[in-house]
Amino acid sequence: MSEKWAQLSDGYLTKTPILQFILMTMLFPLWSIANALNDVLITQFKSVFELSNFASALVQSAFFGGYFVMAIPAAVLMKKKSYVVTILVGLFFYVVGCVLFFPASHMATYNMFLVAIFAIALGLSFLETSANTYSTMLGPEKYSTFRINLSQTFTPIGNICGILLGKYLIFQEGDSLTARMAQMTPEQIHFFRLDMLQYTLVPYKIIVCILLVLFLFFAFIKFPKCKPTVDLNNNAEKVTLFSMKTLRYMFGVKRFRRGLLAMFLYNGMQAAVWSFTIRLALVMDTSINEREAANYMIVSFIVFFIGRAIASALLSKVSANKVLWWYSLCGCFCLAYIVLIPNFSVMYAVVLASVFMGPGYPTIYAKSLQNVEPSYREAAAAAMVMSIVGGAIFPAILGLAADITGMMHIAFIIPLVCFAVIAWYFYTEIKADQKGSIVKTKTVTANN
Template identity: 35%
Template structure:
């Protein structure tokens, strides 16, 4: 028997025990993709303080790392949706993996030349690959099973994105961060040859992790090439008129989801990008210790995903989203006005409560879009550009406040208030495109 799910794609619903197992292996493979792009994003949190040091940047310049990655989402979201429509989910995933791998390998010439512009280009290429992957994998994970459990399934897959949030900072702290920090006065007093050798050593430490990451991506791409995946194609019994790219925003819940996703991604990137600087300045930690605490933050983020997925069995997704937003606002206030280790505890708590927001907003945003799912997904992925814009604003604010990192956390606080509105009101399906 076949039924049409809330995304408008057809599933084969098992009529006998064990029939649905054909979705298990594809779901595992797609879940692996969530882990891999989680590694890329969470290594950025290490790169920001690291390249700030290696390339001698200010706070605003260092956030261009986020801008390079997330601006790629904005540029590639529409082409990614077109790729999916023309070539299908599987070929789109393989394309995303190959582009992602290319960006990772570009870190080698960037490190060899210590050229910040080349680092940014490599990150932009990575962002293009991630856009194709996320535009493909998010809706594909949502439709690999019964429609009524799509939100829980998407949160489960995204939990492994949370696992990467724990693993990546540990990997980055071990292989990228040196623990050597010098004041501007010390750098100025350092002999030129010693200074150049130090900066080149700092830049070169990124090569091994990104070579390994690129190699793994190539291997996974080969697996996907030879793996047979279920084809999920819309087969509607009634003729449905598709709205254009902008007309699909007549779905009011999609429009609000795009806004909420913009501010969510901006908030998440703001929190993680300045975590290490916050730990150094607010709690007096050294660079490596701060990196390991970022790993603990990642563990809490991952735990929040798993625990949130469990709670979604008993609590409506928009209700849980709203509760988590309220708690995140409170914790942001603690991060701004608190002191010492309590600031780090607050950031860890924010990580826990942020954890379900992206997949929950995504799932709520594509409800009842039917054959417009790909277009809606493209809009939701485009909204990830919030991660390019808001951290840059936060870095600018911090520089204006004379390097006061805590003052910058007013930005994510405002973001959570906007997401709260979506969880309370904006998620409701009111207007359907015709």
């Protein structure tokens, strides 16, 4: 039976294979579930292990540090083998990381949990390095940005599922953990901590079952390779991942270089805001517990989904760079409100800020890859995933700022600065597109 799609020489397809695209898109909510659970774990671990804001943010440092470490091996595997093989390896590491939560809960040490989170991130690095690029390739080139935006639209669904799992399976009813532990003896606190850590296991049991089923689908269903076919006489096939030549090329492309910076800041900004949304609610209203505070994360992920859906609709009519520029400006206003207004109303601003984060990641990713030659695509994809390390850095900086100032809302100036630079990035992209259009028009006129 012949396929309904055919692969072109540049790796793109004549038509999108629906089943394969759906299965590949299912990976997006799966890695966002793990990301959302980190926001729950930061709050849980801060109370259970009595950590500072900075120390609790090391959850994100371990998580995004894993992305950084494994991005290059993932790109090498993707180039030498295939997107599907890379996805299978990613699913395997994801399962291993989830399983490590079991010994971590019994050892009851913060460092062991960080090891488990790091292992999960190793798997997610393989998944994101392959799936983001694969999403752009599974169909005609002119719809590549639309496809990755469509796939990324499902990440908020994973975020919502992750925070719901955390709210109902990890967080418990009653007073906040800090309030309950304040009334206990040291011995009672020890056993209470052990009980609370057991609750962290339940979501990861569910995730493991889903991952194993998805692993079987990717192992036994045929997927297109989507690899460019290169003329043997062309120097393109001699490209080596992360050789000096490759690095000089990538960093020599100005628009790709700026895209790397924007991705670094975007992930740092998003991780910082979401990591401390629950903590901000608990600080601004000491009468609520962790379950109630988690509601603000649930709403944040819902409006994040809405923001991305609206942006996806606008992308068919308006320049992506213009849409994202306005989104970024609005996001800056929301974060500025949090910094300047010291009352509970900042919770509405932090929720609203998530609307304007929505389309940032997929648009920066797709636009940046379009600026490099096809033979450098795997290296560029790995570099974009490595830039996610911003998520390891900025939550820790925000936590440190909150510890130093003693005012959580003031520390949100860190993501505000990030969002401002991202707005500048999209403004420069608008100008670059306008300049390119003028040059193209002059060239066509001269040829005529």
